[in-house]
């Protein structure tokens with residue numbers, strides 16, 4: 583039995599919001615990938631059924647012409663849910679010592695994804 587891990591596509595918008603127009607993003611050759619492979623990897627980004635298509639289109643535009651405008655303009659009802667959850671996780675994660683976080687992650691990987 584395997585567990586599909588879902589990575590929210592909103593994390594890409596968060597990252598691009600921070601890196602937009604920085605020297606760093608201009609200086610690297612970045613490609614958001616994984617869509618062209620089969621079988622589809624277990625780690626696969628998605629948001630919700632309403633906005634997944636917009637997410638994949640925005641990523642495609644970025645990969646093609648390196649313009650992050652479409653990514654930065656992404657929006658949906660599920661973005662607010664993501665933001666709320668992220669703030670809660672930030673608070674929770676910050677309160678857990680690093681050793682415990684690593685230990686919890688290893689435990690998860692070793693016992694939950696089998």
Ligand SMILES: [Zn+2]
Nearest residue numbers: 630633658660
């Ligand atoms: Zn959505």
